[in-house]
Amino acid sequence: MQNQQQFLIELNGNDEGPQALIVAGVHGDEYEPMIAVMELFQKLEGILAKGRVSLIACANETAYNAASRTGADGLDLARICPGAPAGTVSEVAAFDLSERIRNCSHLVDLHTGGALFDLFPLCGYLLHPDPQVLDAQRQMAAAFNFPLVWGTDAAPDGRTLSVARDAGVPAVYVEYGGGNSVQETIVDACVEGCLNVLDHLGMLTAGAREKKLSEVVYTVEDATPGGGFLQGKMVSASDGIFLPKVQVGALVEKGEEWGVIYDPLLRQQRSVTADSSGLVLFLRRHPRVHPGDSLGGILPVNK
Ligand SMILES: [Zn+2]
Numbered sequence: 001m002q003n004q005q006q007f008l009i010e011l012n013g014n015d016e017g018p019q020a021l022i023v024a025g026v027h028g029d030e031y032e033p034m035i036a037v038m039e040l041f042q043k044l045e046g047i048l049a050k051g052r053v054s055l056i057a058c059a060n061e062t063a064y065n066a067a068s069r070t071g072a073d074g075l076d077l078a079r080i081c082p083g084a085p086a087g088t089v090s091e092v093a094a095f096d097l098s099e100r101i102r103n104c105s106h107l108v109d110l111h112t113g114g115a116l117f118d119l120f121p122l123c124g125y126l127l128h129p130d131p132q133v134l135d136a137q138r139q140m141a142a143a144f145n146f147p148l149v150w151g152t153d154a155a156p157d158g159r160t161l162s163v164a165r166d167a168g169v170p171a172v173y174v175e176y177g178g179g180n181s182v183q184e185t186i187v188d189a190c191v192e193g194c195l196n197v198l199d200h201l202g203m204l205t206a207g208a209r210e211k212k213l214s215e216v217v218y219t220v221e222d223a224t225p226g227g228g229f230l231q232g233k234m235v236s237a238s239d240g241i242f243l244p245k246v247q248v249g250a251l252v253e254k255g256e257e258w259g260v261i262y263d264p265l266l267r268q269q270r271s272v273t274a275d276s277s278g279l280v281l282f283l284r285r286h287p288r289v290h291p292g293d294s295l296g297g298i299l300p301v302n303k
Pocket of ligand 1: 026027030110111112114
């Protein structure tokens, strides 16, 4: 069954089971997850035993058509959920998606850093007040098997995860990579991670998946308000061209060189230093920066 508006595909196993929803394209410039969802449709054929998997490859069509994070109305679908049925294009997309989230039993929302950022592979969730939902989310995030498992403040509204939170639906989101190219390793990792979660939920035929060792390196839970908000960290004070001097996934010390901003008009250059110690969680990939733009972010970690 295919719904043209959000390119929904539903696959059914023979037996009763969870109603999983896997979403890509909430942001229109995050491509690997869209391809991963298309590949999942093929990979699941013959191995889905229980329940239903609903796949949305492109949740915000006008954002995708504009190769942009935001829709044609300038709105970020990940900030306006649950949307409005008679609203602008992104509000309608948010409304349709929110309806589907309320009607699923488990949600996986796939992202990358878009054109601007490169992100360390992570599977995150909100620190849900209901211990059963929280536990289910922790297990899904660990099952996805990306190196960082990250629980953050449950308060933010407007997200797909906030709709899931309010409906008591266990939900995780995924971030990996980004920049101006499509990377097959990221597509494959997203496909594998989703299959891992579906297997964890008992939806796949026995023996369909090989048992794998955990690749989780860091597990971080931090309820600091706004702690999961990626765009707000390491803000540029200068205008110019950003040359990164660190790698995503590296461990940095506060004061270490993060990058250099070159201003060809004033013929000046300024070094930018790490504002704290920890893991390079995300790094700006888009070179042109203005004051106030994010240059990346650091996550305090313990192995
Ligand atoms: Zn995104």
